[in-house]
Amino acid sequence: MTDLDIAEVAHRAGVPASTLRFYEEKGLISSTGRRGLRRQYDPGVLDRLALIALGRTAGFSLDEIAQMFAPDGRPRIDRDMLSAKADELDRTIRELGVLRDSLRHAAACPAPSHLECSTFRRLIDAAASGGVAAPGRRPPERR
Amino acid sequence: MTDLDIAEVAHRAGVPASTLRFYEEKGLISSTGRRGLRRQYDPGVLDRLALIALGRTAGFSLDEIAQMFAPDGRPRIDRDMLSAKADELDRTIRELGVLRDSLRHAAACPAPSHLECSTFRRLIDAAASGGVAAPGRRPPERR
DNA sequence: GTTCTACTTCAAGTCGACTTGAGGTCAAGA
């Protein structure tokens, strides 16, 4: 068998073993069995973990991510939901672009107060009208 | 005086008054004074709140956001930090782009399992090598 | 002058995502 020990998975995925146990409890991943007490995993779990990390970065909750997969581990075929999430991401990406530009500008602009700088104001306004107050999302904090 | 009542600010900014009090306590915003018990705010607080919301969407913590402003409300001139944050955002934006493309693909691809689809695999791999396991960030949850 | 109501303070509660701690177990090496 080519299965991986939990320590190996934790190491390769860059997450603590406690997180793997937690994800398993939540149904996000599953182990193929045990060797003694120790969980063994199919190498495919690494893809799954990458996908989960990606989803978390995008701000999806673990529950939402779980919904994107069928119980067998395959992405679900709820195409409408998938598209909706993609649209949501598109909006977020645009907002972040505005913020990035604002930060870069703030780092360069010599105006005494950035709120007095027309470039900065335009960026803020763009963000505000772009729906900044709309549903935000929270990716994970690294420990 | 053109100051705004807390209720007015809450309404215009789309956040509950409790959040405004909380932000004030954290030093993220400040009121110009009171009318009776009620906090009054300078209209400029709306810009500040927009900026805070933007920062939260980008995944910065309230403490980090607070650091981006001088005590007088002006953006701080820590250009290095600002640039670093912008770079960080750039990475996040790229990752989200990958995820968005992945989702769109998953919504369209007819392969039985997406992990068997080469397009999807390429996307995941791109994400993984792009540093998905790197410091993530968490924008706010809307209630 | 009394009542109403939206505000006030302060402490405590909530939620998601994990982490930590206590006490237990088992495969492998000496």
Add this chain to the structure above:
DNA sequence: TCTTGACCTCAAGTCGACTTGAAGTAGAAC
């Protein structure tokens, strides 16, 4: 065979960002 160390379970703790609840208060309407 015995020890060791990394895993195990389960409950409880933590952290950030707010929200909620109880008890109080001031300005406006009656």
